[in-house]
Amino acid sequence: MHHPNPLSRLPLAIAAGTLLALTACGGSDRIDNADTVLAIPAAPADQGAPDTAPVPSAPAFVDTAATNQRGDARYATLATNAGVRVLGGMLDIWKPLTEIVDAGVTAPAVDGFPAVVGSTWTGLPNDGTNGGTIVNAAVHNANIDYVVKATANRTAGQTLQAYLDDRRNKGYSVTEGMGPLTTAWRTATRQTTTITDMPLDATTVKYDDGGNNNGVGGDANADFGKVVDLINSMGNNGSTEPAKRFYKYARPYRWSSAVKVVPQLEPAKSTTPSTDGGFTSGHAAEATRNAVGMAYVLPERYQELVGRGLELGESRILAGMHSPLDVISGRVQAQAVAAANLIAAGATVRSAAVTQAHATLMKLTGTTPATFAAYAVSGTAANDRFADYTTSRADYIRRMTYNLPQTGATNLPAVVPKGAEVLLETRLPYLTDAQRRVVLKTTAISSGYPVLDDPEGWGRLNLFAAAEGYAVFTGNVIVNMDASNGGFNAADRWRNDIAGSGKLVKQGTGALQLGGQNSWTGGAQVEAGTLEALSARAFGNGDVHVAGGATVVSNAPAALVVGGNYTQLAGATLELRLGASQQGRVDVGGTATIAGGTLRIKFLDGYKPAVGDTLTVIAATSLKGKFETIAVDGFTATPTYTATSLQLRLSK
Template identity: 65%
Template structure:
């Protein structure tokens, strides 16, 4: 709660301040508005009441695949949303099968299966014909229209080690990563005889691990450990859903991958995609180690999944399930307390090694990681990555259930954001996942825990909604994202944002939250017109920055107290443009500093008049005004605007 008594210097504001309006001499007392109202306790994301994957992941073992069921195997259970589309057959263990020791598994196990649909011995029953048909038709169309570049990528993503493939999501850091990890691959192109010869990768996939790699072994260890308890084999054996080319002869398997087709369909299920699951968990581990490439690595993980569709080897539902199992498996291992020291060592080692390799420092590394262009980093475009991530999260399937069911957040899922949002608490990270989740109702993704609805790409851009009081404390001395971060989501809700600490938080979405904003420490930057939602903005400490492409709009009141407060306007033009402040209601300036900077090459000349603030009602004045490059500036306070005349 804001207490005036805690700020003695404000008592002087009860005295009338003489301010001239357009040169007049009318005096009136300056009344300081109250801070935005308390909106109550922050939102929480409760734990699901069902069994947690992270608590039972050890049940997901390849060797137990024949006996896996929903009740006994976490990997099978987490993909249970598929049961709304397809029902696999089960049977009692027959006399010819040697069951495990008594008590180890239940008697009901996955039945034997042919792996060939419609051969007279069906392996299951289609429950939603529309979704099933759309699933196979998607592959028919995708394989009929794949481009030569997609064909090459699909081949490489099939035959290379997945850990090697996804590291090109590191963009400008790719070569440094591969050299440090000592990664190798023998699959560098599509051989001329690939249509007749099966080539297997003889490289080392993720690299050299442990003490054998003194500079990067801990990082490789991290990537390897997320594969623990992550087998897709139990799900394949339980669900018994065939690969798309076995459902339809119209699916055009990539010719160079024909030699890779299994000759034994009974051990070659399509659901779930092993390549997709492995790519996702590897990408998550690498994003954890180098969060400066978080969204790009996730994008690469899902891209490899789509390569499986373009190859004709898997269907969209196979690939969606791989995303779910991959991120659940990664989270289970990252959340394991026994891996805490390994995580910390990997993050530290990754940054030390990559900075040394790229000639960067803690202050320049993040910018270098994002310095790629379309010519050398196919993940350089944020908007494209975001659109592709959303598309690959549902593949255009129509909803089969209500789309407005509130999201649940799986136990320990917040660990996936631990390095990307280090200044938030675990509870806050859970709310981020809750408020950025995918809509409900789409095929496969509605598992009981919520793994399928996680949108990690959006979660990396902060909250999707503020409800209650959301207090963000950033410590710039910790560096990285604790020093500077940017949220690009469109933030809604009825809550209030309170920014504290010494770090800088930039807001770039089309925001609409209504409970207001209070800045008491550090820097809060508005990089979009509606950066601060629809409520009041109250600056009691720190620096508020206006850096929107046009005017930064405050939909409610703007209040700036005296003392250590600064309003920074990064102007990109003379009036009403980038960096100016437009207050829809009253603007009250009780002191503090106005600092005007110039952006995008703009610089005014002597005699120019800059209208920097407009308001429905402007009262008060700044204690100091600084304009970069100009020592002589005359402020002109009007009833509804502040203009600065640039002197010689």
């Protein structure tokens, strides 16, 4: 005879509470609520549609990149050349004469400044009319003064780096951003250089690099040729000559005799100033193009590589060869060029390069898919100058603007260029293109800086921050990570400070770590996989709701603060990694509702409590329910549940 389960006729909340009372175990000195009905709170409220980043209406660089050709340099204008157009913000600082050197041929006027017939640009600033007119003296003066101060105070180490970054091939220089992978990368690419130091006679002899820049590509390098080919393609349509010839902005040492060029670079100075403009820096642009390409195929070193690209740009300032505006513009143009070339390569070529890079580098380093990511960032300050995250982040932000004065509106909404999402394709592979565009939007720097407010949005893109995921949650932000795809699909870490009113919905089998001081209010709904806190405010100010089968980990350096309610359903796991001061415990601002599941306690290296110790692992305004299973590494735990806390007494 069939006997129906009497619990099946009960409301969900009553059934859950009854099941809790019947099946919860682990012992307790005090259980106030074991036989009460446990009402399970709903998941955080739906916050609506996610944010979007529509493609701006401005002409797209990725559609017109082919117009930026070196052979067009003497005739390029904003209307005809994408590489000139993307830097059009320079016209708010400096108006170039638009006369073309060929006698009797003039270009159209620029923003009302007429073409000047019969004059030529000598490349030497004098009364402000030779080559153009200063429009914003404050920015121009700050730009040149920055170089004066930088070259007056550069160190011996900066002098050497400036020399190497000037004379060495840029592709070889950028690989210093590989850290522990540098030797393996250079071995795989077969890169060579003949510039390894600063010769004693470099003050009178110009040394050129006889190496092969990015290495050997194609079929001649069966193990890495696809990678080299993709990096080499980043230079397509990347000439800075059209911008140099159009903007006619002199190098800093021609603006001011107080700029001290590195003595060993004096032989490298051009003897024809009229063909040697400073804006934009070719070295800085090439370094960023290479850095972006390398970061695409090796996203485990994404921030370090794009950081190295900007560092090389700063070397140009320290060398006295370029100004901040010169190298800033190089970065802007290069990001657009790199995106256009990645798109042009096609998904198949891009994927093949990424696969080949990882297979070969793992073989050379003796790593596996499970250990490669950790090895890639295993360097220390002694052997990887990008190892300190805080310093690298600060350097990147500083090098984006060099703190030049903001002259425009500082609160303009960010826009994201068409195609820019490809720059994050390998770094955030579990997000959609639309989501990657929103990441770029929410991490962009503020508006108002010289040259950076281009209509498409290339200037404000902060690739370092974008590699850390969102900075603002709007609506429902669904992150679905499939661990079976490996790499960042299996495990990733975001360190941005996330604001906004949206809700994070964690799906899929992968693990996502949050390390920012977050303040978003819509809550976190952990439906599957793992969500791990690396900071005290990692989960923002909303509720945290953990479904059966999902895991939440507290690995915070202090007590993890849940701003709202914490709810754990049957089958879910809460893992706490505790330290000597009970860092890693959970403090819940609202109600902690435990409808079963597992509590797992691990101890951080260097900390082991004693037998007989009592640990407070959860504190809340109100605590209801209990765990089905409690496991403590190395101990047996006796729990004590109170109305506001859970304590564990340890024994063997």
